[in-house]
Amino acid sequence: MITVRGLRKRFGDLEVLKGVDCEIRKGEVISLIGPSGTGKSVFLRCLNLLERPTSGEILIGGQPLLDPATDVPALRRRMGMVFQHFNLYAHLSVLGNITLGPVHLLGREPAVAAARARELLALVGLAHKADAYPDQLSGGPKQRVAIARCLAMDPEIILFDEPTSALDPTMVSEVLAVIRNLARDGMTMVIVTHEMAFAEAISTRVFYMDGGEIHEEGPPAVIFGAPRRPLTQAFIRRIRRLTFQITDDAYDLYALNGEIERFGARHVLPPKTIEDLLSLVEELLALQPSRADVRLELAYAERDGRVEVVCSARGAPLDVLAPGSAEDDLAVRLVRGRTEEVRYAREGERNVSTLLVRAAR
């Protein structure tokens, strides 16, 4: 239902989109992933002409969007959009937000529109908030209202522009759950997101954008599991794994903890698991006889729900986690108590400990 050919967008001297081609069919759920600043949001905003492309062609249900004769507002009515910052109408109640479009654009009776709005609010779990005002809601509910507002227009497709990026981590899952339900019901959607696990789980196809173009596309299993092109591979590795290099005793524990927390948030790990990882890594580093060259790697395997922690340290052969090996036996017990499995290997001049932590679901 959407065909894009040779789409280019330039802001002054900066060419953000350098020729995007794609085809989006009815019922598809497309995730747009990729590093920041590669034009994912701009591409999405070109699809409903919030940004005017410099050149190229966009067909919505066969109608050329860029043709001056096209009734753009009419086309937009068929395409909903959910924004990163919700953009609810501040002067209207939740119900007013949802009914404004149907009443003014679709000519619905206010009572009919209100009844439908209440159904949609029930669908996103906010039936009790119909009379609240946007500034009385926190981020998660706001975004769910925004989704209900889109649905009220009976759109054929919904564009999501980083719908969870502005949310408190505790509220991400409630919004994702609503989007997941829409996917199950067969809604056509294009989602720009940094929630990789979510993208992998609900997408029918994933577009990896880099350098102003769709660098690689394919089913989620391929893009996340076995990407073909080097840039995609590097990106997937980067988001899958957290690597941290330590070169002396005065390493920045807070920076490391920050990265672990972000890693956890990215993979939607429960707070309990993140806490375990934090203390586990700290103990593990404390147990090392030398911190002159230690490399830490964290990876999350979605399939079995486990986090793999690899600690590779240069030095004389030593398994710091072997029972009774260290003076601080309590620390060893603490680490082992939080892991499901511990392996030790000697690789060249390095001692490699591999720990598997099951995510507390």
Next chain:
Amino acid sequence: MLLTALLWVAGARAAEPEKLRGLEDLTRARIALVAGSSHDEHVARRYPQAQVLQFKATPDVVLAVSTGKADVAFLALESVREIFRTTPNLAILVPEAYRSPMGGAFRSDDTTLRPAYNAFVRGLRESGVFEAMRERWFKDGARDLPPLPPRGSGPVLRMGITASKGLPWTGVRNGTFTGFEVELAERFAASLGRPLELVDLDVSGQIAALASGRIEAIACLLVMTEERRKRVAFSDDLLAFVACVVTREDRIAGAAPAAATAPQAGLPLGERIRANLVDEGRYRLILEGLFVTCVISVLATLFGTVFGGVVCAGRMSPRPLLRQMAAVYIWCLRGVPVLVVLMIIYYVVFASFHVSPILVAAVAFGLNAAAYIAEMLRSAIQSVDRGQLEAGVAGGFTRAQAFRLIVLPQALRQVLPVYKGEVISLFKMTSVVGYIAVQDITKAGDIIRSRTFDAFIPLLVTAAIYLVLAWLIAWALERIELRVTPPHLRQGMGVAS
């Protein structure tokens, strides 16, 4: 603050002021006079070292002397009798300071009206009517117009008068102009077969109005000073103007020291209220003034709001030229005092069209308010985050629809509290319309003062009326504010109290 108060008290208790004996004591005195009057020139020439206090109208001059703000005042001898009736603590220091011819005044290039006027006055003198008029107004102290010849039906003759000059020259009684000058003007207009329209202007505004064509002649008799002769053509001598010097009774050498008293302090309050508000139907002046003030305020607010919206649209337009024009407009109107704008529009822009001065005032105040309202609207519109407009557009609204349904309601709610302040300030600013011969409440108070020479009651009543109306405006706008505020934000919103 405290220091100022102490100084003030100390000043009030200052040594008994010197007694005055005659003209020789004026050299360094504080002399009160009406700005633009003939006294002005005379005093500047004769007493260059004196401290001159210029006032807009006779009542202010009288008040200044009777309250001790000025040592002496220069007044027309003929006015003094009327003044002494109401301000008994004054006395004449010098009955004739100087004498000078007076007459009506015409445009310098006038060729028809002035000869007609001179012929008319000659006729009046020959028939003895002129002498009878003088007797009646200046000696018998008449206060109402006698039966006059019927008004003509030709084109309207506009002549300038100064109601604040006071009787016997010109005053207001029962809501109509009366006095020697008024009778003379009426008779003159009747002799031409034209209906008369009197335009009430301050002395200092008469010549400007004549030059701009707003009036055809000045009916209030002017002293023929050198300065004025350069600007206007005078009629033949009509009367001799006798200037006298007035001071407070107790300042005259030889008089017993009397306590400084406010004018009319002797009268009981009830009497004063009656004299200022009831006698001669003066409450009608106030009511009419109130009506005029309201009309100007309402029209100016409507015009200012609509035009402010237009200017705001220009200011936010994507076209640089429109943006520039709106910016320059706002810059000008915010930088020039509204009174000056008012006079420019009255004396310059509309100089040769006869537009109702009420309309002129509404336009002037509206133009001024528009500049402020435009900026208020702009900042209110900009305060609504762009994302909401974008959400509306993405949802299928056109930009105009999204603006009207999403941005505007929020911007208007934002703007209401400041808008309220602007409307009230506009309402209060209308008090300067007296400058262009509009009788609003303030002017009505002035006119009453010119008859009663009592500052207290008219000013107090005027102030009270403004206060109540300003409160009403605030109250009404706050009701609207409350209605457009979402219920959960209403708590703590003050209602004008």
